[in-house]
Amino acid sequence: MLVVDLLLCALALAGAVPVLVLAAQVLASLPALRPVPAAPRRPSLAVLVPAHDEAGLIAGTVAALRDGLQPGDRLLVVADNCRDATAAAAREAGAEVVERHDPAHRGKGYALDFGYRHLAAGGLPETLVVVDADCALAPACLDRIARLSAAHDAPVQAAYRLAPPPLASSSLRIATVATVIKQIGRPLGGHRLGWPCGISGTGFAVPTRLLGLPDGPALANGHLAEDLKLGLDLALAGHPPRFCPQAEVRSVLPAGAAARRTQQTRWEHGHLSLILPYAGALVRAALRRGDARLAAMALDLCVLPLVTLALAEAGLFGLGAAWWGLGGGAAPVLISGASLGLLVLVVAAAARRWGAGLLGWRDLAALPGLVAGKAAILRRFLGRRQTEWVRTERAGEGPPVG
Template identity: 85%
Template sequence: MTLIDLTLCALMLAGAVPVAVFAAQVLASLPALRPAPVPSRRPSLAVLVPAHDEAGQIAATVAALRPGLCPGDRLLVVADNCRDATAAAARSAGAEVVERHDPARRGKGYALDYGYRHLARTGLPETLVVVDADCALAPAGLDRIARLSAAIGGPVQAAYRLDPPLQASSSLRLATVATVVKQIGRPLGGSRLGWPCGISGTGFAVPTRLLGEVGLANGHLAEDLKLGLDLALAGHPPRFCPEAEVTSTLPAGAAARRAQQTRWEHGHLSLILPYAAALARAALRRGDARLAAMALDLCVLPLVTLALVEAGLLGAALAWWAVGGGAAPLLIAATSLAVLVLAFALAARRWGGGLLRWQDLRALPRLVAGKAGILARFALRRQTVWVRTERAGEGPST
């Protein structure tokens, strides 16, 4: 075997690692869920809702959260750089409201930090629960993640379900299934393997004493993922709670959906190298396999992006074989792509029930082309500034 063969084999094996992680998570997620008992002690809590120009729906979000509060709990809305009546609507709905005006520092991380510091000045509760302004978290789910967070002394992430809008297109249904697998299927499978999960940005609870150990104030595109990784490096890997579910709706407009996907994927990709290495070093230094699992999970790219990378590796191996190179790289790459396709088929059957139809697969080339464009922009002109996703019926955000 030549040096080029060995190098290509090593490259193909490296590409197969995230596929193996994805397949293991999918397989572990397949059995039906058996709800775990609810911890008995309920901590004092504050629900923090960061909101940027959410006047149209903040009242409904507040109304849905209030029944889950107990005497002494707080519901704080941070009206962050708002140009509309978000603050007034939230106050009218019964929430405590603080307003932040700092156009130079845009991003949800800054809003979370502002709300946390307000709570610290006025009476910090034991647990903080974060819910986005366009999401719904039922009282039972709020209660469960707060109790579990207090019981384990660490962060807890609810299952984040993004539903398709009414009369969704085939590409939206495909995107919905991929998102459900990412936000629910994979974390569930990982938790059954004893792995931590990432933080999804909404529907998570964390003991407030831990927030002093990490920096919330940042404008990173994936501030939620970054927070979970920072908490893990501080010794508090997040726990997944599939029994609690926080829900929202995928944006219906193509431009809004593309902007959301670009923010998510560019943010994720920018965190892989620094945080995977940091987690691996911390895992070795502390002898903590959970951190190694988080490093591996971080390296699993979003599904279509991962498939594009695997197809590219297969193409390179096939080209080398065609000019007389060894067959080993081609065998590894082909096996890896086949495992990925099989794992997705199992995941779609388990998590795509009622969402996906066979004819929706016709939209796959268009979805792949869109993801290829997002990857190209990351390589050539990556997004670095946080931009809010448009809601239904809105014009472009500025």
């Protein structure tokens, strides 16, 4: 009995850690954002846009980015394994374009590496800014993250705001709020606590010298979460990313159920696959270097997406309650129950702060379906996890081919 009690208590305490980290981040994010002056010096820069079959969007993205360029800056689009007119559309819109054709190596990491090497052949600028082809980064935001990156000689991530599509369903509105909490609320709270942030894959700036160091990150990879992996690799190399809440990069969540499922699966399977190899490495590096920022990054990495975390906490509570009902100790159910209750309060506070105008009480009726869909994604991770990068279908498109 005692051994089982201790084991269940240990599991409940381990499950409470990400809830406490989330609570700290959310509480720190609640005060209103204050204006902060931009760093004084603007570095030379190149904007790199990886694009796979984005002929319908790339011209608008290029036009918006060109407005933020200064003489000497470069705007490079990597048309990556494209089967459409992405390259031609980008050239016509005024971008420098290179094309990569290598179906055996799919994924944004390979496109970033190809673009970086192309830029290096002509002389690298001081700063590289990466923007996805379906995103908008205003000129002032481009300028701000480039200046901040140069001032701190560190990677800088803009706030990544995903909006719901027109006439979004209740489940999409809930997903939008959860995404805003993950991409803006939590990083903002961590930033105020002095913690680094992860890289969201779009709207980030990085000094180019950090990408060319012998112990620096390898861009060329097909990992599902190549963006998160890049931020972790940079942190382990001694350059943890910083969050810039005053700059926003914007996009829209996919409207179709299949497209949304594809995106969620890629994000979650990618995130989960990085926890074991990187959390321990970050903690060891933190102890070896005496750098608490890396320990904070490890803790942040262990915070699962909200619905997944809720399922895990509910499972621990059910396990503790079942053991108590069989005559075991009450400590496991008390710990897990307190953790689950705190999670509910934290999510409610975060939704009120970051979901204002997006959610109504009626939308909560979609929660059971959302939970069921998330459970299916988790079951697939335990059985047949996704390992190959798959592009998310855009609005108005058919399902991806090949």
